[in-house]
Amino acid sequence: MLKTILIGLAVTVVGLVAFTVIKNMQVQPVTSTVLENGNDSTFILEDDEVKVTIEGEVNHPGDYSLLPSETLGTLINMAGGVTSLADPKAYNEDVLISTHTSFYIPPIAEIPEICIEETIEKVNINVAEEDELKEVGFNSSQAPNLIAYREENGLFEAIEEILEVKGIGEATFEKVKDKICLS
Numbered sequence: 001m002l003k004t005i006l007i008g009l010a011v012t013v014v015g016l017v018a019f020t021v022i023k024n025m026q027v028q029p030v031t032s033t034v035l036e037n038g039n040d041s042t043f044i045l046e047d048d049e050v051k052v053t054i055e056g057e058v059n060h061p062g063d064y065s066l067l068p069s070e071t072l073g074t075l076i077n078m079a080g081g082v083t084s085l086a087d088p089k090a091y092n093e094d095v096l097i098s099t100h101t102s103f104y105i106p107p108i109a110e111i112p113e114i115c116i117e118e119t120i121e122k123v124n125i126n127v128a129e130e131d132e133l134k135e136v137g138f139n140s141s142q143a144p145n146l147i148a149y150r151e152e153n154g155l156f157e158a159i160e161e162i163l164e165v166k167g168i169g170e171a172t173f174e175k176v177k178d179k180i181c182l183s
Helices: 002-025 072-078 128-137 144-153 159-165 170-176
Strands: 034-037 040-045 048-056 063-068 100-106
Touching: 048 072, 063 072, 072 100, 100 159, 128 144, 159 170
Parallel strands: 048 100
Antiparallel strands: 034 040, 048 063
């Protein structure tokens, strides 16, 4: 009888410890202020973390919270890594999260409804000329604005940075995001 009571007590203690550990590991909800940064909003969480969205060719797209001093590589790891279709030339794992609120990892190839993959012809936004930029979907005012922005601010570190270029909005980004790369 005493043996049964001791086993029951041990199972109860182990269960309580496990429950406490699991409860502490749960993601905390977004709690605080919104800082305005140009066109972006950064959601501040507890302990100075920021909420960042990652989409595209990652295994677990979604929202994650991490410190602004962490890198896109850390975010990708949190999202379960990239898929086999991710284009390694279209993202830079060393980019600091900083004020970014979202990242998109584009595919290297399209998978049409038939069984043949087609490589996507991409343009490097860090070196492309105006005509090359127009070929992938930038219009006649956006292409020179992108080049001017690049010359004034340096090379793009993330494809999402094109949203900071005058005249380029979400609609253009959606149209070209799979057709541009960083190297």
